[in-house]
Amino acid sequence: MLRHDVPASIVVFLVALPLSLGIAVASGAPILAGLIAAIVGGIVAGAVGGSPLLASGPAAGLTVVVAELVAKFGWKVTTAITVGAGILQILFGLSRIARAALAISPIVVHAMLAGIGITIALQQVHVLLGGTSSSTVWANITGLPSQIVHAQPGAVLIGGIVIVTMLLWKRLPPKWSRIPAPLVAIVLATVVSLVLPLDVKRIAIDGSLFDAIALPTLPDGQWSGFVTGVLTIALIASVESLLSAVAVDKMHKGRKSDLDRELIGQGAANTVSGLLGGLPVTGVIVRSATNVAAGAKSRASAILHGVWLLLFSVFLVGLVEKIPYAALAGLLIMIGVALVKLAHIRLAHRTGDLVVYVVTVLGVMFLNLLEGVVIGLLVAIALMVWRVVRSTVHAEPIEAVTASGVEPGTVRRWRVSIEGTCTFLSLPRLTRALAAVPPGVDVNLELTVDFLDHACCEVIEEWVERHQASGGTVVVDEIGTHAMAAAVSAPPKRHPVATLARGLAPWGATQQGSGPAGDDHTGTDTEACRPVMDGIAQYHRSHAPLLRVHLDRLGGGQNPHALFLACADSRVVPNVITGSGPGDLFTVRNVGNLVPEAQADTSMEAALTFAVEELDVAAVIVCGHSGCGAMGALLDNGAVGSPVGAWIAHAEPSKLAHGDGHPVARAAAEAGFDERDQLGMVNVALQMRTLRHHPLTGRAHAEGRVEIIGLFFDIASGRVLRVTDTGIDYLDPDGATAPRAR
Structure with missing residues (x-):
């Protein structure tokens, strides 16, 4: 598998590198904290997690929360919050509640990400214009006109190069688009900033990767805020990781994710990342989708991408100091805009959930992420209750x-x-x-x-x-x-x-x-006529309006799929037991569902000829049933000398086969069916044999134009069984183990 995983890991590394740097900037964290989180996410979450192709690292979905925590507690306390969130995630995984996290309304999750994306974009627009962003969305909005007036041309040019490159890169031929657009955009903007005499602010790194490693610090007071931060990071990171794992499962045909184990893996990664001074870690859908598209086959790809990030951070981290802040701002603006998906807005509009989407977005933007999500969930629940009781x-x-x-x-x-x-x-x-x-x-x-x-x-x-x-x-x-x-x-x-x-x-x-x-007609009907008229009235009220659209297509003629030969017993309703409707079955019924030898019954000959030659049916189905009166009369030698006796004489071969121990009879006896029902199943098997030897249906069957099928309807249990030449098969999954109802 390494021949697939090594190239895929390099592609994911190239995608993760600029994203990790940009997310660290947007979070207000040290630059190297993004690389630490990316390394730990790749190696620890990749090795321990339950989703082999899920690539983990710092995610845009947590930038707003982390930025608020850094502003409130400072960086070292924020890393302690990350450690606490990781421990809580491990407990979530051990308690096996991962599936419960997926109960959050997808509309709320989509809106949460959109609110985060808009917040990031509004913050980074100020950086792209050469200024600094404010801590609140409202301040960023109101301060934007002044920032535009005092924009720095060099920063605007560099940020614009990143945005234009990423937009145009998607339109290039596939052989070019395989190279990650974020990497190309950052490299190109950095080169331009070095070649041209531009006065732009660049990333500053204080020391090496090992210098950035620092133990977390507990807060001095404000414990309620600390606990809230732990819970917020744990919940959002868990939900985002689980949703990403489910999405990745849909992208490939390999083994599905163990979501509880994935929570443990994400918790372990967050615990380690926090202890080393890194950002919070989640499963990231952008990296994961890249991993799958690049041909990864196992968790080795995710682990190796973390190894490449580690090697880069140790030996080549000096290159990061050449990158202008405006370039990362352009990248973050594109990331933020990408979180607002028109498809999600259209879905919310179609499903009537647009109010939930809008309320959640506004809550995330103007309050905070946790309060916005809670308000969105409350609105979603209220809307659901209103729909349920309405x-x-x-x-x-x-x-x-x-x-x-x-x-x-x-x-x-x-x-x-x-x-x-x-x-x-x-x-x-x-x-x-x-x-x-x-x-x-x-x-x-x-x-x-x-x-x-x-x-x-x-x-x-x-x-x-x-x-x-x-x-x-x-x-x-x-x-x-x-x-x-x-x-x-x-x-x-x-x-x-x-x-x-x-x-x-x-x-x-x-x-x-x-x-x-209850009288829905003229009132002049006799008692014999009343049930029919009442049934017709009910049909016109209930079923006719629903069937008209289908019946309209059948007005010009029929094209049934199968000829269905059933017993005339009133308890057998072919369309009910086959789940079919008008136009599906060409139905022929007689006492005992019999097929006389060729030319012995002109009615049956006409039906077979019309169905096979004119209607070109694909199947001929013979269906017997339990408690068949014809089979009972055949066993008891009843109805002799009557028209019924003359007709059921065509089933004498079935009686002889039953007496000789036909394999279908033995299978029916083992399943608990009585002698009459055993004969009924044997009779179906012999009528199938007659059809295969019939001059018309036999030829069509030999040519592959018609399939001959045997069924048996057990009235007492409501189950339909398949009858073959050698036995019976239960078509109901529970039929073989459940006792027969009597």
């Missing part, structure tokens, strides 16, 4: 529709739709909408809610009674996951399975208690 209630008249179209102004029915989470907080909106419905009219009440408390349920029930007393009718259509009956029978809770019951359950489960209030 419900939408509409009441509108429905114009009458005849064969000639809509009759404007003719209202025969009203629709009241209630969507979302319906709690007592929705009562004002709910009562206002219900009051808008005129008395005596017919009403469809569509309840599409995932949560309904007893307060709203009582209001709806009382209104239904009053409206019916006025001569009107009300059809309550419970489309959502929560039923009204559940709201008063137990504490309110969500019912994720309820949608299935009301959307796919038999008439008996959805039409209970139908009467004048």
